[in-house]
Amino acid sequence: MRVLHTSDWHVGRTFHGRDLLGDQEAVLGGLADLVVEEQVDVVVVAGDLYDRAVPSGEAVQTCVRVLARIREAGAQLVVTSGNHDSAARVGAFAEFAAAGGLHLRTQVAGLHVPVELADEHGPVAVYGIPYLEPDPARRALQACSDVPGASAEIGSRGHTAVLTEAMNRIRADLAGRPAGTRSVVLAHAFVTGGDSSESERTIAVGGVVQVPGSVFDGVDYVALGHLHGPQRLAEHLRYSGSPLAYSFSEAAQRKSVWLVDLDADGLAAVQRRELPVPRRLATAKGELAELLEAPEHAELEDCYLSVTLTDEVRPLEPMRQLQQRFPHAVHLEWKPATGRATAPLRYAEIVRGRDDHALADQFVADCRGSEPTGSERALLGEALRAVAAAEGAK
Numbered sequence: 421m422r423v424l425h426t427s428d429w430h431v432g433r434t435f436h437g438r439d440l441l442g443d444q445e446a447v448l449g450g451l452a453d454l455v456v457e458e459q460v461d462v463v464v465v466a467g468d469l470y471d472r473a474v475p476s477g478e479a480v481q482t483c484v485r486v487l488a489r490i491r492e493a494g495a496q497l498v499v500t501s502g503n504h505d506s507a508a509r510v511g512a513f514a515e516f517a518a519a520g521g522l523h524l525r526t527q528v529a530g531l532h533v534p535v536e537l538a539d540e541h542g543p544v545a546v547y548g549i550p551y552l553e554p555d556p557a558r559r560a561l562q563a564c565s566d567v568p569g570a571s572a573e574i575g576s577r578g579h580t581a582v583l584t585e586a587m588n589r590i591r592a593d594l595a596g597r598p599a600g601t602r603s604v605v606l607a608h609a610f611v612t613g614g615d616s617s618e619s620e621r622t623i624a625v626g627g628v629v630q631v632p633g634s635v636f637d638g639v640d641y642v643a644l645g646h647l648h649g650p651q652r653l654a655e656h657l658r659y660s661g662s663p664l665a666y667s668f669s670e671a672a673q674r675k676s677v678w679l680v681d682l683d684a685d686g687l688a689a690v691q692r693r694e695l696p697v698p699r700r701l702a703t704a705k706g707e708l709a710e711l712l713e714a715p716e717h718a719e720l721e722d723c724y725l726s727v728t729l730t731d732e733v734r735p736l737e738p739m740r741q742l743q744q745r746f747p748h749a750v751h752l753e754w755k756p757a758t759g760r761a762t763a764p765l766r767y768a769e770i771v772r773g774r775d776d777h778a779l780a781d782q783f784v785a786d787c788r789g790s791e792p793t794g795s796e797r798a799l800l801g802e803a804l805r806a807v808a809a810a811e812g813a814k
Contacts, residue, residue: 421539422459423604424451424495425678427466427645428662430504431486432479435666435724436750441482443698447663448486451677454693455493458679462537463495466645466660467502467551467608469510491521498535500548501526502608502645503621507550525606526550528560532567532589534603541684544602547590547639549583551608551646557582568592580631583609591638602682603639611636614647614659619667633657640686643678650676656687663695668726668751671701699724699748708735712745726751732758733790776804 431444451463470479490497499522501507511526518524523535525548534545558574561582565572569592574585587605594603610616612630622629633653636642642657648670650661660677662670679691702723704711707730711717725746729738734754742749774782780800784792792800 421461421537421541421544421602421682423641423643423680423682424455424458424460424463425466425641425643425658425660425680426451426463426663427608427643427660428468428502428648429465429483430468430471430662430664430666431483432475433471433666438724438748438750440664441478443664445482445486446698447675447695449489450696451486452489452493454677455490455495458693460493460495460679461539462546463490463497464546464604464606464643465497465499466606466643467500468504468645469499469501470505472504473506473509475509487522496521496523496535496537498523498525498546498548498606500524500606500608500645501550503551503553505551523548528552528557529564531586532569532593534590534593539682541602541682542600543598544604544682545594545597546604547593547606549586549590549605549607552579552582552586554578554582561585568596579609579629580635583607583631583635587635587638594639600684602686604641604643604680604682605636605639606643606645607636608645610646611644611653611657613653614644614651615649617648617667617673618669619648619662619665620646640682641680641690643680649673650678650692652690655690658690664698665701668701668703671703702726703728705730707731708738708741712741717745721746723748725749726753728753728755730755730757732756777801780804 429448433440454460455463469483487497501510507526511524514524528550531547531549534547537544537546554577558577561574567589569589571585571588574581590605594601610630612632636657640656644657644659647659648662648666649659651659658678661673661675663675665671665673665675675695676692677695679693681688700723702720703726704717704720705728711727725748727742727749729735729752739749739752777800781792781797784796
């Protein structure tokens with residue numbers, strides 16, 4: 421059996437205000453072609469199907485079209501909910517969807533019940549662990565403690581405790597299945613040894629965020645979600661990462677999916693397949709005039725661009741000027757080469773012996789890197805007089 425491991429689609433996410441639905445549909449819809457080319461039997465999505473608990477109608481329709489294309493290509497689908505998703509919304513109509521080959525695993529109480537598949541070597545059990553928020557998951561697990569492998573009491577209140585309980589129940593169910601049953605587990609968690617990026621929402625609870633990889637021992641393959649960079653923690657324990665970059669910290673990542681092959685003995689091979697990049701991410705640093713004129717920056721004109729300006733004086737409307745050459749510039753910082761913008765301000769020394777006019781002038785100088793002009797001083801004076809008149813009228 422061949423499994424295509426994906427996660428963290430985040431359908432509906434924007435990138436510094438730019439709509440990504442078109443890019444997401446192009447990349448995710450292309451998974452259907454991969455299903456055909458690689459003869460994939462089942463596609464798994466290990467959490468964060470959407471970017472928010474209540475996705476927009478456009479995001480839902482995009483997701484529906486993508487899932488339909490993958491199913492039409494011939495693969496079954498197994499999807500779990502992540503920390504960005506609403507488990508109840510993602511899992512709506514799960515029983516009806518399963519009849520069409522879309523298996524939604526979002527209920528804590530049923531995480532030990534696998535999607536049962538089979539190939540020429542026999543049965544394959546695919547278990548989906550929805551994202552387990554520690555306290556609610558702990559209560560939900562204790563409410564259904566009559567299943568094999570369940571603990572009477574879950575003592576700890578962290579991620580490790582609830583995931584350990586979940587895996588105990590899965591291993592108990594697996595032990596009761598026919599000999600030779602292969603197993604795949606989907607989980608959305610921060611496993612020790614993984615590298616994070618800036619685009620993941622923290623799942624820390626009480627200061628404890630990571631869980632040891634040993635929690636997942638005893639199964640053939642673990643398809644992890646949550647971290648957005650593709651990575652291998654062990655041969656059977658991997659993150660596929662997100663299909664698109666969602667922060668500039670991911671600019672160097674090559675987005676990909678894992679092709680997982682199961683034979684009669686379990687995990688046989690894992691191969692990486694890189695995904696297309698709709699628009700490359702890049703960074704640039706320098707003075708505004710140089711960035712706008714230098715021919716060597718031509719290759720950045722079609723990139724999503726993060727710019728750090730080093731001008732000593734903050735330029736006027738720098739983003740507007742940058743976007744005339746770099747239409748996809750989306751992020752801007754000003755860091756003068758002298759470090760003036762980051763120099764600490766000593767409030768008591770700044771205000772000592774200065775009137776409101778002097779303080780306003782200093783504020784402009786600190787923010788922009790240059791003193792206000794004569795016309796600007798006149799506007800500041802007019803504003804201060806208006807404030808004084810309003811206060812005097814009270």
